[in-house]
Amino acid sequence: MRLERRENVPLSTVAMAPLAAILAALVLAAGLIGAAGVNPLTAYGEMLRGALGSRLSITEMLTRATPLILTGLAAAVAFRARLWNIGGEGQFYVGALTTAWIGHSLALPGPIGMAVLMVCGMAAGALLLAGPAFLRLRFGVDEVVTTLLLNFIVILFVGLMIEGPLRDPLAFGWPQSVPVDGAYRLPDLVPRTRLHIGLLVAIAAAGVIWLVLTRTVFGVETRAAGLNARAAAFAGISLPKTIMGVALVSGALAGLAGAVEVMGVTGGVTTTMSPGFGYAGIVVAMLAALHPAGVVAAAIFVATVFVGADAMSRATGVPSFIADVIVALSLLTMLVALLFTTYRLRR
Amino acid sequence: MTDVLELSNITKRFGALTANEDVSLSLAQGEILALLGENGAGKTTLMNILFGHYTADAGEVRVFGDTLPPGKPRAAIAAGVGMVHQHFTLAGNLTVLENVMLGSEPLGRLRSNRAAARKKLMAISDRFGLPVDPDSKVSRLSVGERQRIEILKALYRDARILILDEPTAVLARPEAERLFETLRGMTKDGLSLIFISHKLHEVMAASDRVAVLRGGRMVAERRTSETSPAELAELMVGRKVERPVREDHRIGAPVLLADRITVADEGETKLDDISFTVHAGEILGIVGVSGNGQGALGALLSGLMHPSQGSLTLNGADAGHLGPRGLINAGAARVPEDRHAEGAVGEMTVWENAVLERVRSTEFSKLGFVRQAAARAHAADLIKRFDVRGATPDTRIRLLSGGNMQKLILGRCLATGPRFLLANQPTRGLDEGAIAAVHAELLAARAEGAAILLISEELEEAVQLSDRIQAIVKGRLSQPVTADEADPRRLGLMMAGVWESTDAA
Numbered sequence: 008m009r010l011e012r013r014e015n016v017p018l019s020t021v022a023m024a025p026l027a028a029i030l031a032a033l034v035l036a037a038g039l040i041g042a043a044g045v046n047p048l049t050a051y052g053e054m055l056r057g058a059l060g061s062r063l064s065i066t067e068m069l070t071r072a073t074p075l076i077l078t079g080l081a082a083a084v085a086f087r088a089r090l091w092n093i094g095g096e097g098q099f100y101v102g103a104l105t106t107a108w109i110g111h112s113l114a115l116p117g118p119i120g121m122a123v124l125m126v127c128g129m130a131a132g133a134l135l136l137a138g139p140a141f142l143r144l145r146f147g148v149d150e151v152v153t154t155l156l157l158n159f160i161v162i163l164f165v166g167l168m169i170e171g172p173l174r175d176p177l178a179f180g181w182p183q184s185v186p187v188d189g190a191y192r193l194p195d196l197v198p199r200t201r202l203h204i205g206l207l208v209a210i211a212a213a214g215v216i217w218l219v220l221t222r223t224v225f226g227v228e229t230r231a232a233g234l235n236a237r238a239a240a241f242a243g244i245s246l247p248k249t250i251m252g253v254a255l256v257s258g259a260l261a262g263l264a265g266a267v268e269v270m271g272v273t274g275g276v277t278t279t280m281s282p283g284f285g286y287a288g289i290v291v292a293m294l295a296a297l298h299p300a301g302v303v304a305a306a307i308f309v310a311t312v313f314v315g316a317d318a319m320s321r322a323t324g325v326p327s328f329i330a331d332v333i334v335a336l337s338l339l340t341m342l343v344a345l346l347f348t349t350y351r352l353r354r
Numbered sequence: 355m356t357d358v359l360e361l362s363n364i365t366k367r368f369g370a371l372t373a374n375e376d377v378s379l380s381l382a383q384g385e386i387l388a389l390l391g392e393n394g395a396g397k398t399t400l401m402n403i404l405f406g407h408y409t410a411d412a413g414e415v416r417v418f419g420d421t422l423p424p425g426k427p428r429a430a431i432a433a434g435v436g437m438v439h440q441h442f443t444l445a446g447n448l449t450v451l452e453n454v455m456l457g458s459e460p461l462g463r464l465r466s467n468r469a470a471a472r473k474k475l476m477a478i479s480d481r482f483g484l485p486v487d488p489d490s491k492v493s494r495l496s497v498g499e500r501q502r503i504e505i506l507k508a509l510y511r512d513a514r515i516l517i518l519d520e521p522t523a524v525l526a527r528p529e530a531e532r533l534f535e536t537l538r539g540m541t542k543d544g545l546s547l548i549f550i551s552h553k554l555h556e557v558m559a560a561s562d563r564v565a566v567l568r569g570g571r572m573v574a575e576r577r578t579s580e581t582s583p584a585e586l587a588e589l590m591v592g593r594k595v596e597r598p599v600r601e602d603h604r605i606g607a608p609v610l611l612a613d614r615i616t617v618a619d620e621g622e623t624k625l626d627d628i629s630f631t632v633h634a635g636e637i638l639g640i641v642g643v644s645g646n647g648q649g650a651l652g653a654l655l656s657g658l659m660h661p662s663q664g665s666l667t668l669n670g671a672d673a674g675h676l677g678p679r680g681l682i683n684a685g686a687a688r689v690p691e692d693r694h695a696e697g698a699v700g701e702m703t704v705w706e707n708a709v710l711e712r713v714r715s716t717e718f719s720k721l722g723f724v725r726q727a728a729a730r731a732h733a734a735d736l737i738k739r740f741d742v743r744g745a746t747p748d749t750r751i752r753l754l755s756g757g758n759m760q761k762l763i764l765g766r767c768l769a770t771g772p773r774f775l776l777a778n779q780p781t782r783g784l785d786e787g788a789i790a791a792v793h794a795e796l797l798a799a800r801a802e803g804a805a806i807l808l809i810s811e812e813l814e815e816a817v818q819l820s821d822r823i824q825a826i827v828k829g830r831l832s833q834p835v836t837a838d839e840a841d842p843r844r845l846g847l848m849m850a851g852v853w854e855s856t857d858a859a
Binding site: 222223224225226227228230231234235237238239240241242243244 | 656657658677678679680682688690695696697698699700701702706710711713714719722723724726
């Protein structure tokens, strides 16, 4: 048995891979649901109804998908250039914290203020990833380690800030930061739901990233550098500049996710406001095969699982942690599926 | 003589591609058989079937009269077949002895019997005249030594039939000659050998018999003593191929001037006080045994390394510190040594590769956006002008054959009408037809007045194309000799580094 490289991979195969991976993950997770004493089909039915069964549940799901699209884009952009940014979670939190801090005391007209706050969140995320990128370029420090560990540092720092200088005095002792001014809360997309226009921001970001990757000099050079660094260097593409550029874009996207979540949903920052948006972004990016349009679809899948799992848990008693299991399994099955889209097994 | 190995009516298809069709072949005891064919003729596939890496769709393999079960390399090894791959399969972090033992012991055994293994290895080493130090780490060995380990590995497993896939691809000529002497000695000891090659001169020099594969079919078998290089070339390619000939013409003014350049990288001197001049309309050949500084010279002229002393001047302006894009803007073009590693991004399209070097120029971009239409048109033009087969602008470049990829890279270089062209090993690994095409393009560029620096390890090629030749030895350059003065003996001496003593005399 050996792996043989496929000569030409039709687009339909590439598109089928994530579907096959998700199906495989669901089948594998069905075993666990069965072990919990529930018919998997019943459980998945509840899950679907919980996430897509009503207008309210759909808006909840899309609200959850919004930051996932942005953190997914952050991972996709970085991974394409082989910059292994595992720090989406940390970048999300610095984006959120910066937005809450500045947005609390900012005095600008609403829409302008919103734009300014988003830029601030992006800048914070970009700066946070610039550090590990610099360490890698200058000293060869593995960014997987630095970005991952920075996540914990950032969350502890957020804890420090919201217990201290940025503590919300009106939160009845809850560890929560001051909220952004009401003028900068993102308007609802659907009235009387939590869904806000951040969704449109995220989808627009996906469009912009797609355009940048396929149509610009920066995109072509980034792809070349990611696919064959030596050939890129031979063609005169500066690898340090490319990596740093990618780091800034990737960090900015994850920071934007934090900004949008604060302005659109939570108002203030807590250390539990993200159910792992940064990490789930990695799964989203992989399920999307690093394609910006795919990221939107993959984020909706992951959000469906997360939101649906809560409803399923209430209805059937299966712990909602099954959502984490399904998402994690789908990453593993997607990696296998990607292997088989590039290679075939031969005797 | 009895046949030790028989392949009968082997057919193997990969999807739509037929790699081998009804191929039969036999090998006699003590014989050296050369399997000759262009790249893609099906030589490696055939040997992989023999060795059990692939399963044939039809046909069978018999070793010493017994049919081998298909798809089982272990069965082939047990029957006494050993294979030495073109790309070595050695673990650099292990010692020679450990590499040789690897895989020959049962996995479940707790202790490996090193003492016995060492004894056996040294006995084989003595018997076949293949000296090794069993305790040195493989990563420290030269390419020639590594190949010796590969051969020993096969012999250690008691191979009676040895298959060598392009054994000289990575060797300099003296090393290659030594290898063939060793192989010849081994046949006297009863071994039978097949070696795969597309180099005519070594087939003529080293084999008893030649089998020629073309397009997956066995087209001819000849006794080596009864054939000629010309006949083999024609059989291999299927038509008469002649390399173009350099014609005399007027050489112009100096274009590229290297004045006493030293290049040091991480404290190591890669190029040592070298000087050369390339004139307009001239090809300057740099010959030498692989690993004598060609890499650094190529990197210097590609803008990837910079002189630590001395100066590089292109068209009268300093060019030593420009970097790749700066060099290109100054009128230089570069054909890299390794087209897969440096020349092209395999997963990107032909058009993207065609413009990658100049994607920031106003010709191919505007306000940071790529002008895709212009880039695609440019690629289509290159494909047409340089006869790149099997390609459209949107084909992924890794799907092209080596020769067609090289034609595209050469086209990318020549499209701008460069003043200076670096051609670093431009025909390495190409088949005869593609070599002739590349040579013709280089000579055409020369005729149009380009100054060309050709780095080549193929003496024949350097002599055919170059107006003047310098040898590179341990990072130093010899004085130039003109093409007329460059007889093989003199070049051989130059490549051995003896020019310095003749200068003094």
